[in-house]
Each structure stands twice: as structure tokens, then as C-alpha cells.
Amino acid sequence: MHAIRPEIESFGQNGIARTALARLHDDTVMPLWFGEGDEVTPDFICNAAKASLDQGHTFYTHTRGRTTLRAAIKCYLDRLYDADVHPDRISVPGSAMLGVNICAQMAASKGDHVIIVSPVWPNIEAVFRVIGAEIEHLRQRPTPGGWQITADEIIASVRKETRAIFLNSPCNPTGWVMPRAEQLRLLEFCRERDLLIIADEVYHRCVFDAPVAPSFVEIASDEDPVIVVNGFSKAWAMTGWRIGWVVAPKRLATAWGSLSECFNTGANVFAQAGATAALEEGEAFVHAQQSKFSKGRAIVSAAFKEHPRLEYIEPQGAFYAFPEVRGLTDSARFAETLRDQMHVGVAPGYTFGPGNESHFRICFARRHDELERGLEGILRFLEG
Numbered sequence: 001m002h003a004i005r006p007e008i009e010s011f012g013q014n015g016i017a018r019t020a021l022a023r024l025h026d027d028t029v030m031p032l033w034f035g036e037g038d039e040v041t042p043d044f045i046c047n048a049a050k051a052s053l054d055q056g057h058t059f060y061t062h063t064r065g066r067t068t069l070r071a072a073i074k075c076y077l078d079r080l081y082d083a084d085v086h087p088d089r090i091s092v093p094g095s096a097m098l099g100v101n102i103c104a105q106m107a108a109s110k111g112d113h114v115i116i117v118s119p120v121w122p123n124i125e126a127v128f129r130v131i132g133a134e135i136e137h138l139r140q141r142p143t144p145g146g147w148q149i150t151a152d153e154i155i156a157s158v159r160k161e162t163r164a165i166f167l168n169s170p171c172n173p174t175g176w177v178m179p180r181a182e183q184l185r186l187l188e189f190c191r192e193r194d195l196l197i198i199a200d201e202v203y204h205r206c207v208f209d210a211p212v213a214p215s216f217v218e219i220a221s222d223e224d225p226v227i228v229v230n231g232f233s234k235a236w237a238m239t240g241w242r243i244g245w246v247v248a249p250k251r252l253a254t255a256w257g258s259l260s261e262c263f264n265t266g267a268n269v270f271a272q273a274g275a276t277a278a279l280e281e282g283e284a285f286v287h288a289q290q291s292k293f294s295k296g297r298a299i300v301s302a303a304f305k306e307h308p309r310l311e312y313i314e315p316q317g318a319f320y321a322f323p324e325v326r327g328l329t330d331s332a333r334f335a336e337t338l339r340d341q342m343h344v345g346v347a348p349g350y351t352f353g354p355g356n357e358s359h360f361r362i363c364f365a366r367r368h369d370e371l372e373r374g375l376e377g378i379l380r381f382l383e384g
């Protein structure tokens with residue numbers, strides 16, 4: 001069969017889909033497997049989108065996003081980071097995921113070497129596999145103080161044919177947060193080498209000891225080779241809206257708009273009105289979410305920290321726990337059996353890149369009583 005490229009022919013389901021899709025609409029399963037909370041998007045955001053529809057906003061719009069939303073993103077970033085982001089650097093893809101795709105298309109061709117800091121959400125690797133890039137996973141190290149990888153470890157793996165470094169901080173699934181000093185060191189190297197950093201910061205507000213995680217937006221200048229990908233899904237409970245934003249080098253504005261036309265001709269127009277409201281009026285909601293995630297983490301830590309079968313590192317950010325089960329050799333079977341016997345849905349470790357076969361991931365962005373019920377099922381399963 002030659003009609004389809006081999007990269008596509010060989011595509012299978014990722015481990016999260018493989019475990020979850022079979023029981024997607026089964027209410028008896030506690031769904032800790034996906035990367036989203038259980039809250040409906042707040043009314044003030046929904047109402048802004050409804051008003052936009054009522055005003056007749058149903059036409060094509062700017063391929064890099066409506067000017068009102070781009071202005072709101074600039075205000076938000078300037079306020080959050082005490083920055084002055086040039087408006088030409090901001091674009092609005094129809095999801096952070098689409099943003100990662102456009103970055104990948106900009107950076108890499110078939111055979112190019114791409115470094116991915118892992119463990120990593122499986123869809124990211126898929127983006128580069130579609131291109132046919134050569135992917136090298138650089139795995140963070142679990143240490144008692146948290147997951148760690150230094151800029152120098154990343155730099156040591158850069159080759160002549162490396163075209164991009166992807167990193168996600170705060171990290172799904174480990175909760176790793178890249179410290180400012182490491183960001184500076186990596187940026188300095190990539191600036192000199194003109195090597196693209198794709199910094200996925202969709203969990204920027206999901207941190208526990210600060211209002212926001214360190215961002216490349218704070219340190220990259222207008223033409224540095226950095227694209228920061230972000231979105232509305234996580235902090236504003238908008239996973240179904242499919243809208244994100246990026247901060248890219250200024251000179252890429254036109255290219256971004258043109259590539260955006262190849263994908264979805266710009267984000268959904270009335271979702272953009274909701275996103276504008278999220279940025280302008282959403283701080284109280286974000287703070288409430290932060291307390292909820294913080295309590296969720298405390299509940300998980302109490303259950304996992306001293307467990308004799310688990311190696312558990314408390315996450316510094318995002319809203320996942322990624323424990324290792326001592327002696328586990330088949331994470332897919334673990335997740336499927338847990339699902340079928342205890343009715344708790346977790347994501348199997350293997351899907352987050354090499355070296356994770358003895359891990360599983362849960363999302364703790366849920367109502368605390370439900371989270372506790374899910375954890376009880378996991379603990380009983382580990383005892384059995």
C-alpha cells in the first residue's frame with residue numbers, strides 16, 4: 001500500500017485513547033485519565049460567546065485572531081509578566097495543539113532531529129512523527145526534590161541536524177517546572193545557534209506556590225528563536241472550545257497567518273469572544289481553580305507519598321500525579337485491569353515516552369470527594 005505515507009499507516013491509538021475510549025460514556029468509571037477538570041466553563045465566558053453569536057459573528061475572521069482578543073492577550077501577558085510583548089508576536093490558533101502543529105511545521109522536515117523533553121503528553125510526539133522527524137526523548141530524572149533536567153543536559157544532545165527543542169513546563173505528566181536559570185541558559189545557547197525552542201506553557205497558571213510559572217515570554221526578545229504556546233483549556237476550563245495563543249518571533253507574523261490558513265483559517269470566531277472575557281474577567285476563577293488543584297494535590301500526596309508499592313514525587317505544577325509502581329512491567333495492562341476491576345480510569349505510563357512503563361498518570365483537577373473515591377479504588381487495587 002503506497003497511497004498513504006508509512007508514518008501515517010503505522011499510526012496507532014495512544015495509550016490514553018486505548019484505555020479510555022472503550023469506556024468513554026460509562027458513568028461507572030471514575031475518569032482520572034484525561035487532562036481536564038470536571039467544571040463547566042464559567043458563565044461569564046459562555047455569555048460572551050453567546051453575545052458574539054447574537055451580534056452575528058459567524059464569518060471568517062483574521063487568520064491570526066481578532067484584534068480585540070490579541071489586544072487582550074497582550075494586556076494579560078504584560079500584566080502577568082510585567083512585560084511589553086510586541087503585538088505582532090501574538091497569534092491565536094484554534095487550540096494549543098494546533099499551535100504546536102504549526103510550530104512543528106515551521107521548524108522541522110522529514111529526517112530532521114527534534115529533541116523532546118519527556119515524559120511527554122503523547123500527542124506532542126505524534127505531531128513530529130507525522131512530519132517524519134527523528135525524535136529524541138530526553139527524560140527528566142526523578143529525584144527526591146522533584147523531576148529534574150538541566151539546560152546543559154539538553155544542550156549536550158543537540159546535533160548539527162537538530163531543528164527544534166520541545167519542552168513543556170509545567171509538565172504533563174510529571175509536574176516539572178523549568179527554573180528561570182535553566183531557561184536563561186537554554187535560551188542563550190539557542191539564540192547563538194539559532195535553534196527553535198517550542199515552549200509549551202499551557203499549564204502556566206497551574207502552579208502551587210506562585211501565581212504563575214516562569215515563562216520564556218519574560219526572557220525572550222522580539223526575534224529570539226522561541227515560540228511560546230499557550231491556551232485557554234486548562235486555567236479557564238475551556239478544553240472543548242479549541243482555542244489557544246502563541247508568542248512567536250516578530251518576523252514570523254506573516255508566516256504564522258499563512259500557515260494558519262492551511263489548517264483552520266484561524267480560530268472559531270465566537271470562541272474568541274469567550275477567550276477575551278476569560279482574560280479580562282477571569283482572574284478570580286483562575287485563583288479558585290488554583291486552590292482546587294492545590295487541595296487536589298494534597299489529597300493525592302497523602303494517599304501516595306508513603307505507599308510501599310509506589311515511588312511518588314510530588315508535582316511542582318500542572319494537575320497530574322505520575323507515580324511509579326514498584327515491579328510493574330506492563331502499564332497498559334495495569335490501567336485496563338484497574339479500569340475493569342475498580343472502575344477507575346488512569347493513563348498508562350508507556351504512552352508518555354520511553355522509560356515510563358512502570359508509571360501511571362492521574363489527573364487531580366476534580367471534585368475532591370470524587371478524587372478520593374478514585375484514589376480509594378487505586379489503593380485497593382495496589383493491595384490486591
Ligand SMILES: Cc1ncc(COP(=O)(O)O)c(C=O)c1O
Pocket residue numbers: 035095096097098121168172200202230231232233239242243244
Ligand atoms: C502539554 C500539553 N500541551 C498541549 C495541550 C493541548 O491543549 P489544547 O486543549 O489547548 O489544545 C495539552 C492538553 O492536554 C497538554 O497537556
